Amino acid sequence: MSTKNKKVMVVGGGIAGLTAAWELSRFNINVELIEKTPFLGGYAIRYCCKATDECRQCGACTVEAMLKNVVDEPKIKVHLATEVEKINNNGRISVNLKKSSYQPDLATEGIVRGYSKNNTPLHVIVDKKKCEENPDAIPEGAVELDAMGFSGKLDVDAVILASGFQPFDAEQKGTYGYKKFPNVVTGMDLERIIRENVTVVRPSDGKTAQKIAFIQCVGSRDERLGNLWCSQVCCPYALRMAEIIKHKNADAEISVFYMDIQNVGKDYAGFYEKCKMDFRFVRNIPVDVFPMENDSLSMRYMNEEDGLCINEEFDLVVLSVGIMPGPDNSNLSDIFDVGLNEDGFFAGVDKLNSSSTLKDGVFLAGTVAGPKNIAASMAHAGQAASEVIKHLGVS
Amino acid sequence: MTDMKHTDMEEINIATDVLVLGGGLTGIKAASEIAGSGYKVILVEKDAELGSQKGPESLIGLEEEYKGLQDLEDKIKTDSNVQILTHASLVSAAGVTGDFTARLSKGEEVIEHNVGAIVVATDFAAAALNEKYGLSPADNVLTQSRMDELLASEADKQKLANKTIAFLVGLGQEGNPLVLERVLRSVLALQEIDGCDVYIYTGDLKVASNGLERMYKESREKGAVYFKLTEKPEIADNGKTISFFDPVARRDIEISPDLIVVEEEMRADDLNEELAEILRINVGPLGFLQKDNVHFFPVRSNREGIFVAGSTREISGLPSAWTDVENIAVEVRDLLGDGKKSVAKNKAVVDEDKCVICLTCYRCCPHGAIYWGDKKAIISPLACQGCGICASECPMDAIQIGGFRDEDMTEEVKSGVASGNGTPRILAFCCQNSAFEAGEMADIFKMQLPEGLRMIKVPCAGKIDLDYILNAFVAGADGVMVMACHPGNCKSDKGNTFAQWRVNDAYRMLEEAGLEKDRLCFVGTASNMGSGFSSIVVNMEKRINELGLSPLK
Numbered sequence: 011m012s013t014k015n016k017k018v019m020v021v022g023g024g025i026a027g028l029t030a031a032w033e034l035s036r037f038n039i040n041v042e043l044i045e046k047t048p049f050l051g052g053y054a055i056r057y058c059c060k061a062t063d064e065c066r067q068c069g070a071c072t073v074e075a076m077l078k079n080v081v082d083e084p085k086i087k088v089h090l091a092t093e094v095e096k097i098n099n100n101g102r103i104s105v106n107l108k109k110s111s112y113q114p115d116l117a118t119e120g121i122v123r124g125y126s127k128n129n130t131p132l133h134v135i136v137d138k139k140k141c142e143e144n145p146d147a148i149p150e151g152a153v154e155l156d157a158m159g160f161s162g163k164l165d166v167d168a169v170i171l172a173s174g175f176q177p178f179d180a181e182q183k184g185t186y187g188y189k190k191f192p193n194v195v196t197g198m199d200l201e202r203i204i205r206e207n208v209t210v211v212r213p214s215d216g217k218t219a220q221k222i223a224f225i226q227c228v229g230s231r232d233e234r235l236g237n238l239w240c241s242q243v244c245c246p247y248a249l250r251m252a253e254i255i256k257h258k259n260a261d262a263e264i265s266v267f268y269m270d271i272q273n274v275g276k277d278y279a280g281f282y283e284k285c286k287m288d289f290r291f292v293r294n295i296p297v298d299v300f301p302m303e304n305d306s307l308s309m310r311y312m313n314e315e316d317g318l319c320i321n322e323e324f325d326l327v328v329l330s331v332g333i334m335p336g337p338d339n340s341n342l343s344d345i346f347d348v349g350l351n352e353d354g355f356f357a358g359v360d361k362l363n364s365s366s367t368l369k370d371g372v373f374l375a376g377t378v379a380g381p382k383n384i385a386a387s388m389a390h391a392g393q394a395a396s397e398v399i400k401h402l403g404v405s
Numbered sequence: 406m407t408d409m410k411h412t413d414m415e416e417i418n419i420a421t422d423v424l425v426l427g428g429g430l431t432g433i434k435a436a437s438e439i440a441g442s443g444y445k446v447i448l449v450e451k452d453a454e455l456g457s458q459k460g461p462e463s464l465i466g467l468e469e470e471y472k473g474l475q476d477l478e479d480k481i482k483t484d485s486n487v488q489i490l491t492h493a494s495l496v497s498a499a500g501v502t503g504d505f506t507a508r509l510s511k512g513e514e515v516i517e518h519n520v521g522a523i524v525v526a527t528d529f530a531a532a533a534l535n536e537k538y539g540l541s542p543a544d545n546v547l548t549q550s551r552m553d554e555l556l557a558s559e560a561d562k563q564k565l566a567n568k569t570i571a572f573l574v575g576l577g578q579e580g581n582p583l584v585l586e587r588v589l590r591s592v593l594a595l596q597e598i599d600g601c602d603v604y605i606y607t608g609d610l611k612v613a614s615n616g617l618e619r620m621y622k623e624s625r626e627k628g629a630v631y632f633k634l635t636e637k638p639e640i641a642d643n644g645k646t647i648s649f650f651d652p653v654a655r656r657d658i659e660i661s662p663d664l665i666v667v668e669e670e671m672r673a674d675d676l677n678e679e680l681a682e683i684l685r686i687n688v689g690p691l692g693f694l695q696k697d698n699v700h701f702f703p704v705r706s707n708r709e710g711i712f713v714a715g716s717t718r719e720i721s722g723l724p725s726a727w728t729d730v731e732n733i734a735v736e737v738r739d740l741l742g743d744g745k746k747s748v749a750k751n752k753a754v755v756d757e758d759k760c761v762i763c764l765t766c767y768r769c770c771p772h773g774a775i776y777w778g779d780k781k782a783i784i785s786p787l788a789c790q791g792c793g794i795c796a797s798e799c800p801m802d803a804i805q806i807g808g809f810r811d812e813d814m815t816e817e818v819k820s821g822v823a824s825g826n827g828t829p830r831i832l833a834f835c836c837q838n839s840a841f842e843a844g845e846m847a848d849i850f851k852m853q854l855p856e857g858l859r860m861i862k863v864p865c866a867g868k869i870d871l872d873y874i875l876n877a878f879v880a881g882a883d884g885v886m887v888m889a890c891h892p893g894n895c896k897s898d899k900g901n902t903f904a905q906w907r908v909n910d911a912y913r914m915l916e917e918a919g920l921e922k923d924r925l926c927f928v929g930t931a932s933n934m935g936s937g938f939s940s941i942v943v944n945m946e947k948r949i950n951e952l953g954l955s956p957l958k
């Protein structure tokens with residue numbers, strides 16, 4: 011079983027990439043883990059725990075655990091703020107890397123902080139000028155973004171693409187007023203709000219939100235946008251977060267506007283029954299949202315009983331945004347010469363083996379190959395690792 | 406902090422043969438992958454034939470892949486690394502990881518095999534839901550399986566020409582993507598036949614699986630009509646007419662189909678319960694062999710070396726069963742290696758002189774890591790997860806856990822309560838998988854934490870002995886916190902439950918000793934709950950401040 015001189019590159023340090031890297035390292039395979047942003051963990055490292063009196067199996071805490079495994083593992087070499095520039099096939103795969111073009115969207119005080127205590131560095135200086143105004147505020151160990159990133163060439167025996175997804179950009183659904191009205195938030199925002207605040211407050215005034223609407227399928231299952239897939243995660247995350255809100259505030263009135271509710275967890279029927287007692291379910295996707303005085307929102311939808319239009323007032327509207335193909339998919343598809351499917355995700359060789367590609371030596375892990383939750387992304391990464399081990403001829 | 410590293414290692418030899426239970430498609434794939442990694446596999450099937458002969462259901466539309474499956478089966482039949490036992494079943498499985506003794510019965514014969522790992526790959530059973538819709542079996546009432554059979558035969562297919570066919574799905578049960586996929590595949594197949602009209606009466610469409618939304622759209626474009634309902638339609642004349650009131654159109658919609666196809670429920674295999682008992686693994690929701698606990702996903706059972714694949718653990722189609730099998734192949738390779746394992750000697754050690762063979766540890770070990778040797782309990786270093794539940798339950802204190810020995814813990818408690826300077830001393834016993842991580846996160850992210858808080862790391866809340874709690878109070882702690890994983894999230898399945906029981910016992914004792922109950926608390930946390938941790942401990946400090954410092958000081 012000789013794996014000593016084998017080297018594998020994993021592109022993307024989300025939960026799929028972390029899992030793939032760690033699985034390979036268990037077999038003494040050296041891993042080069044490439045991450046575009048300054049932090050490992052992808053989206054899932056930002057999520058809140060969705061337990062009420064009991065764990066709801068959202069999987070967020072397993073991401074913390076896997077990140078810890080990876081940073082403690084010397085066989086995994088991490089390159090933050092780094093991207094793939096081009097590759098050459100010369101028996102092995104020769105990969106040119108460059109400093110990434112990553113720019114954070116908002117950087118208060120010129121510094122961005124990681125999401126996990128296992129992020130190293132934990133603080134990254136993105137705007138040196140801003141920081142110079144107040145040097146005392148620079149946390150110990152902070153590293154300049156400009157000083158991060160690796161450029162150079164690495165020869166590897168296989169590549170796993172794990173560059174993930176992007177959440178649907180809710181501004182595209184203009185009638186919901188995302189980013190125009192402060193109390194319209196996305197599921198991604200709500201994850202952060204709960205993670206940081208323990209209770210759910212309205213962004214506009216910090217008051218506890220009482221009347222809350224969840225709108226499902228925002229960006230997914232949408233013929234007009236041509237997004238003909240179910241994102242698979244937004245019913246589970248929405249219902250789980252709605253349950254915590256209810257758990258912390260029994261008076262909260264929660265309505266869920268939906269087309270079809272997808273199953274949550276292994277004991278889905280029991281969970282759904284509980285949800286039906288706790289929330290109002292309306293089988294209709296609302297048309298639009300208007301601001302009212304006191305920052306509340308008026309939402310227009312069709313009544314299922316009589317087909318008439320109703321306006322109803324809410325404190326907070328949550329848009330359950332789904333999983334869209336990653337922003338770099340077409341670029342990575344060109345670089346690695348691996349095709350995308352009709353939805354824009356990477357295509358596996360067939361239905362049963364969705365982690366191998368038609369390109370020899372290139373494999374897929376996680377949402378890069380289509381919508382998945384955390385657990386499924388990890389399982390898919392395990393499958394990719396298994397395929398890589400076979401490819402390397404380890405026996 | 407105590408040193409967690411196990412420096413005292415020893416090398417042991419383990420069995421590297423692998424037992425695969427279930428010769429369906431998943432079992433065949435598992436045998437092939439594991440044999441491909443160089444291990445000998447014993448593949449056990451209760452029926453006369455291996456998997457791919459058994460019914461083509463749920464394979465419609467996967468014909469291309471199905472061809473590959475036939476090859477796979479032919480291949481393992483000639484693979485010298487795979488021994489196939491049909492008409493056979495597992496009678497018992499003694500021993501532990503790396504050294505199971507499996508007894509298999511085949512007819513009159515009983516065969517014994519020493520294996521290092523076991524893979525469970527049972528099928529699911531499909532059960533018709535006719536009764537839920539008040540339908541009796543008749544020529545015009547078909548189950549989904551029957552429809553699959555008709556569509557698999559060219560001759561039968563033609564008999565469906567010019568028929569009006571209604572499907573009932575998601576109204577007799579919650580359903581799942583696999584149930585819907587079977588319906589969508591047959592709808593699309595029917596649309597290839599001349600003159601077929603298809604109506605689907607459905608509850609929530611469970612489209613949460615790759616490709617289903619597209620299939621749904623394609624079938625609608627080709628003329629299938631979906632009625633999305635919240636309750637069952639009126640079915641008269643044993644399915645000759647179906648009607649419901651459409652609130653938007655404000656009228657009854659009635660259809661008289663030639664055939665009505667009733668959804669099926671996918672249940673756990675009847676074999677599961679018996680296998681769970683023999684293998685001492687947990688039964689989860691709906692009779693599948695895995696609890697709903699993220700630490701077991703994807704393929705672990707509560708016992709090291711016993712893995713669960715595909716429909717054994719949840720309702721699963723072939724693609725996810727394939728993913729499971731590849732994950733198992735990786736796990737098996739990592740576990741068995743070349744048959745030589747380096748293991749920690751001191752993970753959990755039984756003191757022979759103290760052990761009175763009371764069986765307590767054997768019963769409470771959630772990982773089935775304890776077996777019986779010559780007049781004492783023996784803990785397998787390979788199977789043991791070091792949770793410490795046994796150590797805290799042993800009435801003789803005969804078990805010590807490496808890195809967390811009782812004397813170390815006593816020392817930590819003492820130093821934790823020392824040097825009080827007026828602020829309340831709060832000792833928090835923190836599970837290393839959840840609360841300890843959350844506490845470190847709160848600290849590193851500079852969230853508010855009480856000055857007098859001391860965290861004591863334990864391998865699992867199940868290690869928190871009643872004595873630790875009481876000793877902490879005796880030593881002068883003003884408050885004691887037992888911080889475990891949330892119920893349902895314990896890596897050792899029930900370490901947090903044991904901890905909760907012990908806290909309940911401690912409450913009674915505090916009351917007897919005249920100490921306020923509020924000085925002790927039990928909470929669930931998760932590793933990503935930095936701010937949650939902070940608010941919990943800050944509240945605890947408030948409570949202690951209201952009570953004042955401990956009278957035992």
Ligand SMILES: Cc1cc2nc3c(=O)[nH]c(=O)nc-3n(C[C@H](O)[C@H](O)[C@H](O)COP(=O)(O)OP(=O)(O)OC[C@H]3O[C@@H](n4cnc5c(N)ncnc54)[C@H](O)[C@@H]3O)c2cc1C
Nearest residue numbers: 022024025026046052053173174175197198376377383384
């Ligand atoms: C709002 C929301 C809530 C969710 N909640 C849950 C939940 O509660 N439970 C659950 O199970 N799932 C949830 N999910 C799904 C979950 O986010 C995904 O399953 C998971 O994040 C997928 O991991 P990944 O590694 O495939 O992708 P990502 O998390 O996207 O990680 C990809 C990584 O690759 C990096 N990368 C991208 N491009 C490049 C490149 N060119 N070069 C190098 N690196 C690159 C990215 O920076 C990122 O770090 C939720 C999804 C959404 C949208």
Ligand code: SF4
Nearest residue numbers: 059060061065069071
């Ligand atoms: S709810 Fe999610 S984050 Fe919280 S303990 Fe359960 S799996 Fe972990």
Ligand code: SF4
Nearest residue numbers: 227230240241244245
């Ligand atoms: S999971 Fe739910 S909300 Fe998300 S796309 Fe699917 S049906 Fe819509």
Ligand code: SF4
Nearest residue numbers: 760761763764766799
């Ligand atoms: S619980 Fe203690 S005394 Fe009882 S069998 Fe186990 S080690 Fe021996």
Ligand code: SF4
Nearest residue numbers: 770789790792793795
């Ligand atoms: S420490 Fe835990 S896993 Fe190990 S023998 Fe004891 S109870 Fe079992």
